[in-house]
Amino acid sequence: MSQLILFNLFNGLIVGAFYALMALGLSLILNLSGVINFAHGGFLALGAYIAYTLMPYVGFWGALLIAPFLTAFLGIIIERLLIRRLYGRDPLYSLLLTFGLAYIFEDVSRYIWGAQSVPFIVPGFLTKPLSNSLFFLTGYRVFMVVLVAIAVAALFYILNRTRLGMRIRAGTMDLETVSTLGVNVRVLRNLNFGLGIFLAGLAGVLAAGLLGLQPTIGTSLIMPSFVAIIVGGLGSLPGTLLGGLLIGVASGLTTVFFPSATEAVMYVMMGLVLLLRPRGLLGEEGRL
Amino acid sequence: MSLLRVENATRAFGSLVAVNDVSLSVAPGKLQAVIGPNGAGKTTFFNLISGFFPPTSGKIYFDGKDVTGLAPHQRVQMGMARTFQITEIFPELTVRQNLRIPVEVAAGLRLRPWISRRMRDEIDARVVELMLQGNLEDKANRLVGELSHGDQRATEIMMALALKPRLLLLDEPTAGMGDQETYDITRLIRKLHREQSLAIVLIEHDMRVIFHLADRIMVLTEGRVLADGTPDEIAADERVQAAYLGESH
């Protein structure tokens, strides 16, 4: 029993790490640009498919390195061509636009790579269990958690220590002041969007290695990411990280005791948080 | 007895104390002006009275009842109405519609999914009366967003008046207006004050307006009360002249 709990706890942590990675990207874009990027799941799937396509040529490691950058580049182009036109308008419109993009991405993925799951092969040494008693603890799972941790650490380093990051954070708090200080807000939002999409692309490559790859891979991850943002606190990136891990672990544990409520539990958590702390666990005042 | 009584109100935003231990008492039917340089805390003080946010410490009484913790709409129900420094109206609705909403709220109809014809006629009559008072009758069916600044301000004041308040809070009603518009608004305020013996608290920059209208004047600087008295007393007060009148004239 305790092994089962441990297994699901760890599973929950991994899933939570995905949610967090995805939600951090969404949060970055939402906080600076006021856009709910419904196509985030679509970008995730594209990242995974790009990696899948590259793998025969550059191997797993090369694909892992290149695919997120290509995805981010695609995000930057789409932001410039489409999403940029909608800043300052009713958020309804950017929501609908990215909603439409999500449809297109999913369908295009299906058209190019097929509706069936495609094999996404990770290096053999990563798939072996690390110990006999903890059979679920494969190298790939540990590797994923470590990589997500590195990515998150790098993100917070960028936000807190680099000029771009500090501008993003300042813009999140007061865009008008930042723009009067001579920062080009259009470029800032563009790069910020790319940064968010990079995280989606990375999450895509990692998720494909664990869950297999089919066109709907992104859609199944986007709702929990919304929940992670709401639970963690609107406007707070550490909150988003916390929210993602929390709901991942909570659904992992629920699987042990009440499997049919695996998905429902995160919504129950969301309801409780909204009831007790409408701003979310680490949400800032005035950001409702 | 005073209609409005503020006792030692303080409001801090982080380390900034915007309103610091301010007390004020306004008798029924009196016109109280609040003046002070920019950043003196006048609008914050107004927000405390009207319930936009609660004070950090201190109490606010209206009509003898403690209203410190009440929401804005509850204070409106008790007879308090306000206007904003930057005109707040419903720009995409007509003058008639703008006025109709507070008239219906004041008549206790806000939750009604339908009304009788007789009731509707009464509402219409009241709306027309308000438009006449505010010199807006010929613009009844224009969108408020398209009107001149002065007419928008007049609409906003009449909307507040539609609530049948006993206390009207006016935040810089002549801000950003030309001489003619300032004159019209001042005349409107004086008319309302005299004819309906309405108590008014007025924030204003224009000294002509203040000394023309006010029964009492309170001077705020850096969140504190510098002086409080009749216009003559304030005009004679050396501290006020040094701190405020001297600068602006």
Place this chain on the structure above:
Amino acid sequence: MKGPGQRSTNALVVLILATMPFWMQYVGGYTELATQVLVMALAAMSLNFLLGFTGTLSFGHAAYFGLGGYGVAMIIKYIAPSTPLGILVGVAVGTIAAMVIGALIIKLRGVYFAMVTIAFGQVFFFIAFRWNSVTGGDDGLTNWKRQALDLGFTRVELLDHALTFYYFVLLIFLLAAACMALILRSPFGRTLLAIRENERKARFLGIPVEHHLWLSFVISCAFCSLAGTLYALLNNFIDPRALYWGQSGNFVIMAVLGGMRSFWGPLVGAAIFVVLQDFISSRTENWMSFVGLFFVLIVLFFPRGVLGMIRRRSSQ
């Protein structure tokens, strides 16, 4: 809302809808498709009660739509073979859910409100999806049929007469639309306009904004679950897709496409959307791309919607 042309517009709408089954075939349709237009229009109009007339974007209305559908299906399948009872229960279920969820979310605004409505919508999707024994899970609820109406003096057969069912739906649609129009033209409806135009001002005119938003949300969801009951009855079937967020998105695009600021706008949007979707999905496997492209094009080139454009042109 009001205006000299209002009464004649209403008459025109009723006339077009009353004759729709007879000319639908000439635009490539059939009676069931006409019924579907009405059902989707009711859902989009209920959403627009909130979006266009209260100024609040809900992206999770499919939840209440689907709850209505499951309500009617379960009543007929498990409890009592009565269409009216099923509709009543379906609406009640959707409305009660909206009351609870509405109370949790009315403090939120703008994008955050939209996001939370999306997320909450999914709860019911997962319940329907997982609770196999009762809801039929992914396969949906089958093996039940809409029942004849027993009016005492006569029985109205709904099942085998597509046309009779169309007029049954039309009757409910018109009653619901009349109800919404009445509410919007009432003092309560005007407080909603006030909140849409300037929430802060509304507050300082003595309107308890949260309470009115909650009421508006509940009313909107009640009508949406009514549409959901009709949807299930139309298909004699309901499955979790009716609850899915994709469906919510469709309602929003219908409202935007037709024109959010006009009462009948969502009807126009629903008609275009339903007919187009039927046309595309019967011709290509890649209908999702077309629907997605449709969304993108509307947002970029048609943000005011059809009626919004017409109105703008005529006022110039």
